[in-house]
Amino acid sequence: MINRRSFIGSAAAGILLPASLARAAVKTNPFTLGVASGCPRSDSVILWTRLAPDPLQGGGMPPADIAVGFRVWEDAERRKLLREGTVAAPAADAHSVHLKLAGLRPGREYWYSFTIGDFESPLGRTRTTSRDTGNVRLALASCQSWQSGFYAAHSDIATWAPDCVIHIGDYIYEGGIGTIGTRTVQKPGETLSFRTVRLHNSAEIVTLWDYRNRYALYKSDRALQAAHAAAPWIVAMDDHEVDNNWAGDVPQDPWAQTPLEFRVRKLAAFKAWYEHMPVERPPKIDGISASLAMNDVFRFGQAQVHLLDTRQHRSDQVCGEGFPGQAPCTELGIAERTLLGTAQEQWLARELRASGARYNVLASQIWLSPWRFDAGGDAPEVNMDAWDGYPAARQRLIGTLADGVANPVIISGDWHCAAAMTLHERPFDPSSRPIAREFAGTSISSDCGWMREMEDSRAVNAHARYLNARHRGYCRFEADARHWTTTYRTVADPYHAESPVRTDVEMRLTDL
Numbered sequence: 001m002i003n004r005r006s007f008i009g010s011a012a013a014g015i016l017l018p019a020s021l022a023r024a025a026v027k028t029n030p031f032t033l034g035v036a037s038g039c040p041r042s043d044s045v046i047l048w049t050r051l052a053p054d055p056l057q058g059g060g061m062p063p064a065d066i067a068v069g070f071r072v073w074e075d076a077e078r079r080k081l082l083r084e085g086t087v088a089a090p091a092a093d094a095h096s097v098h099l100k101l102a103g104l105r106p107g108r109e110y111w112y113s114f115t116i117g118d119f120e121s122p123l124g125r126t127r128t129t130s131r132d133t134g135n136v137r138l139a140l141a142s143c144q145s146w147q148s149g150f151y152a153a154h155s156d157i158a159t160w161a162p163d164c165v166i167h168i169g170d171y172i173y174e175g176g177i178g179t180i181g182t183r184t185v186q187k188p189g190e191t192l193s194f195r196t197v198r199l200h201n202s203a204e205i206v207t208l209w210d211y212r213n214r215y216a217l218y219k220s221d222r223a224l225q226a227a228h229a230a231a232p233w234i235v236a237m238d239d240h241e242v243d244n245n246w247a248g249d250v251p252q253d254p255w256a257q258t259p260l261e262f263r264v265r266k267l268a269a270f271k272a273w274y275e276h277m278p279v280e281r282p283p284k285i286d287g288i289s290a291s292l293a294m295n296d297v298f299r300f301g302q303a304q305v306h307l308l309d310t311r312q313h314r315s316d317q318v319c320g321e322g323f324p325g326q327a328p329c330t331e332l333g334i335a336e337r338t339l340l341g342t343a344q345e346q347w348l349a350r351e352l353r354a355s356g357a358r359y360n361v362l363a364s365q366i367w368l369s370p371w372r373f374d375a376g377g378d379a380p381e382v383n384m385d386a387w388d389g390y391p392a393a394r395q396r397l398i399g400t401l402a403d404g405v406a407n408p409v410i411i412s413g414d415w416h417c418a419a420a421m422t423l424h425e426r427p428f429d430p431s432s433r434p435i436a437r438e439f440a441g442t443s444i445s446s447d448c449g450w451m452r453e454m455e456d457s458r459a460v461n462a463h464a465r466y467l468n469a470r471h472r473g474y475c476r477f478e479a480d481a482r483h484w485t486t487t488y489r490t491v492a493d494p495y496h497a498e499s500p501v502r503t504d505v506e507m508r509l510t511d512l
């Protein structure tokens, strides 16, 4: 029996193939990319899958909307069936399913799967949020370059089965095919070596076809599938989901991509991101312009998580794309330069004022705390792509956080380097008032080619209490009425899929 309500908004798109015909049209298992859930609320969650019997070649489904069966249980043993029905996998969305499961109870676990005839997806576990949860467990992940390592960190996340995984970007990388083997980089007194352990499936991705196949490649990984099946995720993209260091409508290399080409590319990237993420809102497409409503707020007991979008609304970087940028840089002082955009800045200030939570988390793709690479002159040499490249916007945000926000906790990624830092009112002056704690995660698998530069500049960055650029991994956060605990989990060998994952350090936050 088809649940008609599930088809609103998609049935008009094409012919709907009912389950029996759909099964006849699908010769091999279409659930090659696993399942996922996301956008957890106190009463709802989004369930995701995508039908792709031939995942690296566009999916391999017939060009019709397909009716997919779903079931939801209240127990892992599947004895207590809560709901079942049918949902459309629209051909226009690469046969992805985004089912909003509403009417759920707060702070509860649920299990789900999808079917087409006798094909059944893996079983997924999800969980609704609750303001009253006593102990919250969150994982922070980012930067999972396929070529530079395996996903042992994701296996460890799956085992831990947190309340939610927060992924803040670089879910895929857009680059072409590397070379299997070891690459060495000579540094003073040390030879660094990095390995390419598996290869991308195409040259640099540009078209919708390319982006879909790249997501399919990444999502074919068993450990990544396990982490998705273990918990709901909230996700925000960073740069590599589109193109390295893009900003608004400006690519990193405007001499190599025209504005028109970049817009079309961004549209393809946004569309494919939606098709592969357990998110509620598709991109808004106006002609060849696409935008995503990515920033959002989620409440997990004592912690309110503000998921930021630091890519789509930012002013272009100034004074060089490399790092450190070219100092001194007079353009850095321009007050109007923005990172979040005015609307998001105002939204964030409103949410923070109304929060009432003990911990106010800002999930920022890029580091909010400063990091200088020079010896301590008047014009700090910094990474222009991070908040360091947007000092006026950062000072506005510091003003908002300093205005009575309880325990601001910044969680960030992008830099492939783990760090625990204190953000001060005057960021480069550690004697000024502390405003927030920041926990930068490392990367699931991406290299930190600048690890020596980070280590060599540590002495002039006294606000950092912990720095680890040498290991891949992720962060665990646990919050209850009394404590916030951050645990840095590190992968012993990123070049082995079954590598052990250990605790490097555990830190307890004290009130500011």
Ligand SMILES: [Fe+2]
Pocket: 143, 144, 169, 170, 240, 414, 415, 416, 446
């Ligand atoms: Fe990255």
